[in-house]
Amino acid sequence: MAGGTNDFSIQISDAAENAVILLNSQIGSSLPQSTEPQNLGDRDPSFSTSSKPPLNNLIQRKSQTSSPSSKPLRATPPTDDSEPTSKRKELLVSPGPNKEEETQKEGMKSWEKFIISMETTAFACVMGFFIASMTTDRLKNSMIWGLEIWKWCLLILAILCGRLTAYLITNVLMSLIWKLWLDERVLYFAHGVKKSVLFFIWLALVTLAWGLLFNHGDKRTVTRGLAGCLIGATLWLLKTLLVKLIGSVHATKLFSKIKEAIRYRKVVRALSAMEMRNTNSEMQKQEKDSAETMRELMDAIRGKRLFPISYIRFDIGEGKHTVENITDEAGAKIASDEIFTKLADTDGYMDFKKLLNFVDDEKVIQHFEGVAEDKQNTAGVEQNNTEQEKQIKKSVFRNWVVDIYKDHDSLNNTLQHSKTAIDELNMIASVIVLIVVAVVWLLFMEVLSTKLLLFMSSQLLLVAFMFGNTVKKVFEAVIFVFVVHAFDVGDRCVIDGLQMVVDEMNILTTTFLRYDGEKIYYPNSILALKPISNLYRSPPMSECVEFAISLRTSMEIINDLQDNIKRYLESNPRRWRAEHSLQFKEIEDVNKMKVALFVNHTINFHYFAKRAKRRSELVLQMKQIFEELKIEYNLLPQQVNLSYTASAPSAPPIPVRRS
16 A cells, blocks of 8 residues: 555455454444644644545544454454565665655656766767877867867867766765765755855866867957856855855754654654664664664755655555555544554553563653553552553553654644745845846956946945835844744744744745634744744743632641642643642732642643643642632622612692683
8 A cells, every 4th residue: 555645445355354344333433533623723733734534534544443342353463474574674664755756856866867878978979089089190180170179079078078077076075974074064055055066166177178278369258258157156156155054054943853753753663563672783773873864854954845654554454564654633543543552462551661672762762751650550469660560551652643743744834934935035145146147247258347337336326225125124034034033934932912823934024823823924024123932942831820719718728739739730740740839929808818829831832722721621620629628719798788769759640721
């Protein structure tokens, strides 16, 4: 089954037909339903833009997963190990990009190979003719336009094969950089300027060949033209260096996120394949993973897309292992259920010790250490609270896989939009450099005189007067976007007291999404003057819940209240940290005490839906504690004065006399 698509089909054999039909009949109650609102952002559950898969496809995918009521149909590998080892090793290879990107890359590689083959053929032919012109008497004394044939051969070599020489030189330099400086910033910078360096070397070889062989008489005009082009190539190279230097500052902030996404993708892949840790070749594996991660990181930065998250599952219908890509949140839940079914010893729980056999990432291990639960004592046997006697709940593992997919999808959107500002800056710089190159070339060709250049520069003063404010705003926006860089695409920020998610970044403006999906455009020159709170970059944040209790509440009940709050926070380490503070702020009207409870989340407020859900659970828990301890608050008796005013009797009717 091909990964990266939502169209799934099951080929059911006669032996497995009844089992699959039985499993399909159980889907209606176990099919996961999404309760999140639509048309919202990417990075937290309240902002989701992914479309839901068709129900039939979802049922077909879910029909291959396990359920508690059908243990014999677990999607586990066959015990006879019928598949060859080489085939299973192929499944562990990192997945590539989608089909369109693969087709595009293959087309570029085939076109490049065709050009190199043509250049190599031309090099062989011209070199053969060059050798013949130097050794054969008839060709040695022949002249074309007053020049020897061997000079024309060298010039043709520089023109036709100079690009091949520059290509070899740049490849050698890139190989040395990969060997000596395996650093993402250096590699990003080197890949960015590779084409400009190649063109500069090619043009330098052509100019050098012409200058040494043909620079005399009336041919000096061509020499000046080539020299002007070489200076233009130098200016273009400097422009590329400057843009890539600014872009490296911008992209450096994404490197850590990309590395983390790659690590988590590999962990999910290893868990689905049940790949055991090999402690003997740990150093070799780390070096190999480092090089692979660096290549994937460069592909992600340059191609604006990460490799999809995939997992290996056992196809019940076909009876073999297949690779499946996770393309939506429902697929992430199904993948987590299948992986958990492979690793779980009992329904609903997985042994933490078994997980350590397949995971060697320290951050992942630390995460599961924090969320693992102690095993329940059986038969009155006491157990020590060690990592070997801990277990992981199925819902915890599912939430972890879903969070990995959300962060991965959000980072993909960030990569797609992060180069928007860099591309716009590159376009502006390219226009300026092209104008300068044209002026320099005209000066070298003596087409443009100094007096005309002075006249044109005087006209620029008028242009600067008209567009000076615009240029100032553009400069301030460039400084804000690339130097200050207060946020990335997908970050939740607070500006002027309003929480918004960054949707798109440009040179002049930044687009935000409000909580209701409304798009708001801010000029970057205005944002540079405003204080901005970035919730995504913030550490785990704190929460405050205020309430009032009666002044007559005894100290014993207050102590019980503190103990119950402490017990609740310590029993939920995945949601709350144990550090908290219960502060009694003031007494009002000799009747009530204002109390503030300060608690610490394990997340920041970028995850708005999680924060709101946890606060709601905390408030409900406080209500339950108040009911258990019978903590109440009553208003003071208020004096109410009532007065009764009797209505005045109505006047008798006045008789009317008739004449």
